[in-house]
Amino acid sequence: MSSLASVWYTRCPAPTPLSIAHQLGWIDRSFQAAGVAVRSIRDSKDPAVRQSHFTHALDYAFRQGGNIPPISARSGGRETRVVGITTTDEFQAIIALPxxxxxxxxxxxxxxIGVPRKLDQTIIDFQRATALKGIVSALSLEGIGHGDVELVHLDSAEPTLIERGNDAFLGLKRRYPYGDELLALARxxxxxxxxxxxxxxxxxxxISAIVVSEFGFHTDAKIxxxxxxxxxxxxxxRFLDDHFDLVTDLVQTVHGVAAWAQSNPDQAVRFIANEIGVGEDAIRAANGPDVHKHLTLSLDDEQVDAFGHFKDFLLEWGFIPADFDVIEWIDSxxxxxxxRRLAA
Structure with missing residues (x-):
């Protein structure tokens, strides 16, 4: 096994234990103990490196965030492995004006119903896929099919912040979603x-919207x-095969966030709010008052089944190029x- 000088990592602006572990300094300390530097994909000045946030193209890299890009990368042939899953439910809704x-x-x-659509097809259009899944879920609760509504595509050529680099938008570290949809609604x-x-x-x-359908905490995981x-x-x-102990160190570090968050609920919410760029009250409202109890890293059967269902949805709608076995994608x-380390 060759020595390793550095690893790449990336995370989404979302409630994840990886994000909290990073903000606590645990990730850097974990790898520094092995003499390995941690480099941020999102902070790189190289656009090709930043694109790996979506494509998982870099060797010796780890990522936690939205699942559409890693599903797409695996479908496209990229050899990755899921080593843990965090389920933190969140507000999901269809909204309209009064x-x-x-x-x-x-x-x-x-x-x-508006659906965002990126004109640049170099990476998977995860925003469109996310919106369509939400729409299909909402309609299915009423026994309505997507053919019973008019899906209006809202085309945009604007790059994501990760594609653009760290160019602040009016002093903020990221641009918030739903701008195209809001303008279309207003028009x-x-x-x-x-x-x-x-x-x-x-x-x-x-905008004092009517919440037409809310299903982020629905009892059916498929919804x-x-x-x-x-x-x-x-x-x-390659990272897993060449440096299994380092990957285990990473998993153990991220896994430790769950216990820390339950002992430090206010600070956990503060870290999540900082990552997303919203107020702490918005986190509690969107993710529930017990969000600090839902930062566990695990590999439950229900989570894996949910992945399989969503992978099938992305395949059915043409977002991913090929099918693959979700069970084989998991490495526990x-x-x-x-x-075992913790038990010892």
Whole structure:
């Protein structure tokens, strides 16, 4: 096994134990103990490196965040492994303006629902896929099919912040979602659109929206599964094969966040709010008052089944190029090794 000078990592602006472990300084300390530097994909000045946030193209890299990009990368042939999963449910809803007359999901039949669409196809259009899954879930609760509504695509050529680099937007570290949908709603081009998470909840609050359908905490995992639920911790296979102990160190470090968060609930919420760029009250409203209890890293059968369902959805809708076996994508060995260490 060759020595390793550095590893790459990336995370999404979302409630993840990896994000909290990073903010606590645990990730850097864990790898520094082995003489390995940790480099941020998101902070790189090289656009090709930053794109690996979506493509998982770099060797010796790990990632936790939305699951559409890693599913896409695996479908495209990238040899990665899921070594842990975090399920932190979040607000998911279809919203409309009060003047629309739309009050329930059943009222969406025959109406126009906005769907964001990126014109640049170099990476998977995860925002479009996320919106479509939310729309399909909402409609299914009313026995309505997607053919019973008009899906209005809202095209945008604007790059994501990760694609652009760290160019601040009016002094903020990231641009918030749903701008195209909000403008289309204000123009009268659409009647409703999908939102999720703390950013979506804040937007709905700001425009006094009607929450037509809310399903982020639905009892059926197949309804609430989406890009953010659940969020996998993935590593490339070469990293796992060449440096299993380092991957186990990583998994153990991230796994430790759950206990820390339960003992430090206010600070955990503060870290999540800082990562996303919203107020702490928005986190509690969007993710529930017990969000600090839902930062566990595990590999439960229900989580794996949810991944399989969502992978099938992405395949059915043409977002990913090929099918693959989700069970074979999971590698439980680092988490099992971490549990043995803790037990010892």
């Amino acid at each position: 003047a629309s007359g739309i009050r329930t999901g059943a009222d969406l039949k025959g109406r126009r 009268g081009d659409i009647d409703a659109f999908f939102v999720k998470g703390a950013e979506g909840l804040v937007l709905a609050n700001q 609430r599964i989406n890009n953010g639920t659940p969020r996998p911790l993935t590593v490339d296979k 060995r680092p988490l099992e090794a971490a549990h």
